[in-house]
Amino acid sequence: MTSRNKPNEQATPLSVGFVLLNRFTLLPFAAFVDCLRLAADEGDRSRQLRCSWTFMSSSGSEATSSCGAVISPCEALKNPEHFDYIVVIGGVQDDKDKTDHRALDDIRLAAQFGTPLVGLCTGVFALIQAGVMKGQSSAKKLKW
Numbered sequence: 001m002t003s004r005n006k007p008n009e010q011a012t013p014l015s016v017g018f019v020l021l022n023r024f025t026l027l028p029f030a031a032f033v034d035c036l037r038l039a040a041d042e043g044d045r046s047r048q049l050r051c052s053w054t055f056m057s058s059s060g061s062e063a064t065s066s067c068g069a070v071i072s073p074c075e076a077l078k079n080p081e082h083f084d085y086i087v088v089i090g091g092v093q094d095d096k097d098k099t100d101h102r103a104l105d106d107i108r109l110a111a112q113f114g115t116p117l118v119g120l121c122t123g124v125f126a127l128i129q130a131g132v133m134k135g136q137s138s139a140k141k142l143k144w
Contacts, residue, residue, distance in 0.1 A: 020063035080110035090122025
């Protein structure tokens with residue numbers, strides 16, 4: 001987790017990994033990222049000073065949203081230990097044959113490491129499908 005330092009010490013930036021699933025929903029993704037962008041810097045310069053984020057897809061290739069907008073570049077899924085939070089953005093649910101098993105494995109790994117997971121929109125279903133919600137409240141408070 002991020003360190004909470006004394007006023008004269010530089011704080012370790014918060015690190016957030018975004019897992020973009022097949023045909024992810026754009027609005028929840030954009031809203032969450034924009035909140036991080038605004039909190040990460042001063043003066044609306046969009047610098048990743050207090051918070052950094054990484055967009056990831058299983059293949060490391062661009063990710064296409066449900067409306068067709070493309071997020072590029074994306075990186076391949078990284079070790080969850082590199083992040084303070086992993087945010088899973090789910091996609092359209094009619095693509096049952098397009099289950100992203102690699103992403104589900106990565107979600108399970110993040111849970112094993114104790115990396116907090118956030119499911120946005122149908123990303124919650126991916127957390128359930130990965131089996132990491134058993135015995136968990138679906139509305140835990142984030143610790144910043």
